[in-house]
Amino acid sequence: xxxxxxxxxxxxxxxxxxxxxxxxxxxxxxxxxxxxxxxxxxxxxxxxxxxxxxxxxxxxxxxxxxxxxxxxxxxxxxxxxxxxxxxxxxxxxxxxxxxxxxxxxxxxxxxxxxxxxxxxxxxxxxxxxxxxxxxxxxxxxxxxxxxxxxxxxxxxxxxxxxxxxxxxxxxxxxxxxxxxxxxxxxxxxxxxxxxxxxxxxxxxxxxxxxxxxxxxxxxxxxxxxxxxxxxxxxxxxxxxxxxxxxxxxxxxxxxxxxxxxxxxxxxxxxxxxxxxxxxxxxxxxxxxxxxxxxxxxxxxxxxxxxxxxxxxxxxxxxxxxxxxxxxxxxxxxxxxxxxxxxxxxxxx
Amino acid sequence: xxxxxxxxxxxxxxxxxxxxxxxxxxxxxxxxxxxxxxxxxxxxxxxxxxxxxxxxxxxxxxxxxxxxxxxxxxxxxxxxxxxxxxxxxxxxxxxxxxxxxxxxxxxxxxxxxxxxxxxxxxxxxxxxxxxxxxxxxxxxxxxxxxxxxxxxxxxxxxxxxxxxxxxxxxxxxxxxxxxxxxxxxxxxxxxxxxxxxxxxxxxxxxxxxxxxxxxxxxxxxxxxxxxxxxxxxxxxxxxxxxxxxxxxxxxxxxxxxxxxxxxxxxxxxxxxxxxxxxxxxxxxxxxxxxxxxxxxx
Amino acid sequence: xxxxxxxxxxxxxxxxxxxxxxxxxxxxxxxxxxxxxxxxxxxxxxxxxxxxxxxxxxxxxxxxxxxxxxxxxxxxxxxxxxxxxxxxxxxxxxxxxxxxxxxxxxxxxxxxxxxxxxxxxxxxxxxxxxxxxxxxxxxxxxxxxxxxxxxxxxxxxxxxxxxxxxxxxxxxxxxxxxxxxxxxxxxxxxxxxxxxxxxxxxxxxxxxxxxxxxxxxxxxxxxxxxxxxxxxxxxxxxxxxxxxxxxxxxxxxxxxxxxxxxxxxxxxxxxxxxxxxxxxx
Numbered sequence: 001x002x003x004x005x006x007x008x009x010x011x012x013x014x015x016x017x018x019x020x021x022x023x024x025x026x027x028x029x030x031x032x033x034x035x036x037x038x039x040x041x042x043x044x045x046x047x048x049x050x051x052x053x054x055x056x057x058x059x060x061x062x063x064x065x066x067x068x069x070x071x072x073x074x075x076x077x078x079x080x081x082x083x084x085x086x087x088x089x090x091x092x093x094x095x096x097x098x099x100x101x102x103x104x105x106x107x108x109x110x111x112x113x114x115x116x117x118x119x120x121x122x123x124x125x126x127x128x129x130x131x132x133x134x135x136x137x138x139x140x141x142x143x144x145x146x147x148x149x150x151x152x153x154x155x156x157x158x159x160x161x162x163x164x165x166x167x168x169x170x171x172x173x174x175x176x177x178x179x180x181x182x183x184x185x186x187x188x189x190x191x192x193x194x195x196x197x198x199x200x201x202x203x204x205x206x207x208x209x210x211x212x213x214x215x216x217x218x219x220x221x222x223x224x225x226x227x228x229x230x231x232x233x234x235x236x237x238x239x240x241x242x243x244x245x246x247x248x249x250x251x252x253x254x255x256x257x258x259x260x261x262x263x264x265x266x267x268x269x270x271x272x273x274x275x276x277x278x279x280x281x282x283x284x285x286x287x288x289x290x291x292x293x294x295x296x297x298x299x300x301x302x303x304x305x306x307x308x309x310x311x312x313x314x315x316x317x318x319x320x321x322x323x324x325x326x327x328x329x330x331x332x333x334x335x336x337x338x339x340x341x342x343x344x345x346x347x348x
Numbered sequence: 349x350x351x352x353x354x355x356x357x358x359x360x361x362x363x364x365x366x367x368x369x370x371x372x373x374x375x376x377x378x379x380x381x382x383x384x385x386x387x388x389x390x391x392x393x394x395x396x397x398x399x400x401x402x403x404x405x406x407x408x409x410x411x412x413x414x415x416x417x418x419x420x421x422x423x424x425x426x427x428x429x430x431x432x433x434x435x436x437x438x439x440x441x442x443x444x445x446x447x448x449x450x451x452x453x454x455x456x457x458x459x460x461x462x463x464x465x466x467x468x469x470x471x472x473x474x475x476x477x478x479x480x481x482x483x484x485x486x487x488x489x490x491x492x493x494x495x496x497x498x499x500x501x502x503x504x505x506x507x508x509x510x511x512x513x514x515x516x517x518x519x520x521x522x523x524x525x526x527x528x529x530x531x532x533x534x535x536x537x538x539x540x541x542x543x544x545x546x547x548x549x550x551x552x553x554x555x556x557x558x559x560x561x562x563x564x565x566x567x568x569x570x571x572x573x574x575x576x577x578x579x580x581x582x583x584x585x586x587x588x589x590x591x592x593x594x595x596x597x598x599x600x601x602x603x604x605x606x607x608x609x610x611x612x613x614x615x616x617x618x619x620x621x622x623x624x625x626x627x628x629x630x631x632x633x634x635x636x637x638x639x640x641x642x643x644x645x
Numbered sequence: 646x647x648x649x650x651x652x653x654x655x656x657x658x659x660x661x662x663x664x665x666x667x668x669x670x671x672x673x674x675x676x677x678x679x680x681x682x683x684x685x686x687x688x689x690x691x692x693x694x695x696x697x698x699x700x701x702x703x704x705x706x707x708x709x710x711x712x713x714x715x716x717x718x719x720x721x722x723x724x725x726x727x728x729x730x731x732x733x734x735x736x737x738x739x740x741x742x743x744x745x746x747x748x749x750x751x752x753x754x755x756x757x758x759x760x761x762x763x764x765x766x767x768x769x770x771x772x773x774x775x776x777x778x779x780x781x782x783x784x785x786x787x788x789x790x791x792x793x794x795x796x797x798x799x800x801x802x803x804x805x806x807x808x809x810x811x812x813x814x815x816x817x818x819x820x821x822x823x824x825x826x827x828x829x830x831x832x833x834x835x836x837x838x839x840x841x842x843x844x845x846x847x848x849x850x851x852x853x854x855x856x857x858x859x860x861x862x863x864x865x866x867x868x869x870x871x872x873x874x875x876x877x878x879x880x881x882x883x884x885x886x887x888x889x890x891x892x893x894x895x896x897x898x899x900x901x902x903x904x905x906x907x908x909x910x911x912x913x914x915x916x917x918x919x920x921x922x923x924x925x926x
Binding site: 442465 | 655658661662666668672676677686687726730737739747748750751753754755756758759760766773794798801830855856858859880882883891894898901902905906
């Protein structure tokens, strides 16, 4: 029952503020897509536009071949999970989940027994069996979140939209629910779009990630795509920690000062550029070619990772180096670093 | 695959109707509801208010001035100011004390105390006056003793003050309590740990924190104190020039068919109401954060 | 002594508890509690036979019925129109909205005697509104209908002021959720938006009702005060008092208070139950 969603050059302003400036995105049936971006990037606006809660100034949203505006909200059949769940607090959990089914026109409304069964099945699916008589105020945050999901699934949505689905939960519950949601998606196969500002969450969960910044989509791709081959400096910086090196590209090599630091560049970009290197792509080496000399100034621990901060002559900021499986150097030690992978962006 | 299931229709009206239906009603429904509201308010609020000033001016400016400057009217104005001048400060002191005890300390019976402070709100004004007549009237529990010692409470200023204090008892406290509760005690604790005395802490920390809700409470308390009718009617005896407050003076004039004069004095009270309302609204607009219970009475 | 204090209150480093509570309790006792106790005592001193005689006298019953039924009717009118007013003030944008918002509180600020004579002037047969109704044989002033008009006036702000903040704080997402789940606008309003408002509506209703039951100043001018027809219970108290029938006045007063408190207690119990279930806010 899932359907493709096509977003065609959407523009949306709120008074003077341009929330979305020409956003296009194709979402395949049964795909799980994350809209990732900092706050104010327009990701929630885009989600609300897909749901029809906002009206675009320009452009359109297609469900399959149908312009969404031609459908009433009811006929759109959108499962929307609100950031703060928006559970009806004067209704029990069961009544909340049944609400959509009971809202159908008389002819299409399942009978009471059928509704009861469906509610039971859905609560089973979200692992809250037997809680149908409770009120939302009597549930934990994680439980409310799953009730909201069950309520959205009850209308057999064509598209499932989730706004910061785990935003209001604490870190532990968040991790559990993440795995659970991916599993649920695999089983139910709804076309799903969710909004998040947490890059880890987006990369772990989504088939594809769309990164938004300032009302535009910067890049769309699989987790590996966007992480390893960021299309813009913004994407590169937003997805994780990164070191920046000003370099000059000559031929197939990038030079830091007069020292070649990265070779084998296929595209001939020539001239000044910025080289973005993640901490795990810096390796301590013994040999000279394509290596950057530096002094270890600081060592720190970040969860399971050990980090060295290495001062390099000619660079104001120390380089962060992951020491995952490397022998830890001593503070004050002179080392050489080789860049195993980097992203090159022409200087602005 | 599922696209075939989607109904196919495309009209401009469908588009327009659709977005509006997410939240809010159609223009027609809005217009109807707004009209009903305005008509209701006009009928029950605006017309009476306007009529006070129209009737007051019915006999012209000279008659108006004569009505509000004749000796009995002036005496009534003085008495009203005097009663409010005693009752309001008294309630300010008690209200602050009650709010301090209730908001800053945890003790048993707190909710009962709050309910008791609110009690006068659910007592008819007439009963508020009656209780003092039962205590201090000629045939009241202390009537004989008071007569023997030549102390007059009922049909005199003390009775008017007592009845007014009873009626306005909750006003200041019920503005201050929720506000002080929401502020917590952290500021005061900080001041005390910095070496401030309790009294200094109260004057320099607590009082400035709640000054707007205090003012708000005083405003409402004063409006009620000056406008109270039922309670003072019972204890006043309505002796002209002596125990007649402004509202009682309005009644007497009205009952003697001196309608224009009655409305003239009433217009002063209506003016007071408008000033109160204006100040109250200004407070709500500018200090809504610091008036905890600004929307409940 | 110290041990006794700790049972009653938790220790605090803040000073002044004793004096603050002392002032509060003294004032409360002297101004409110002792006088009300005197009322109860006086009413009880009348003796069962007299109490019954006063309580069941047709005039008392008629006055109490008018006060309570009139207050109930006025509170209902105020509930409906107050709800609409609150909705309009919160949801719609129109010229003069803030002015009207402020004007709703007028009955709190306007002395009741002023309201009374003003309403009488308007609704009297020769008044602005009364003269429009007179040709249809509708008399407002000097009839029970006039009593209702006055009671509607004094209770008008309560429902608006209790419902308004709840409506204001209601999140848009609940409404949007209902619409996305396929509910039409009316269904959304009646099943999703209104139910969370009912407790506030009930509170406003009770406040308006309590105020109207005891109201005196605004009513006596417009009521006409015909015994058995348009005589309200507070006026009956005043009349008994003027006849120096202290006990009779006290009995009527106690009856009013007891009925009011019973009703308020009942509603509070309903409220408390709803709050336990749906959570606060």
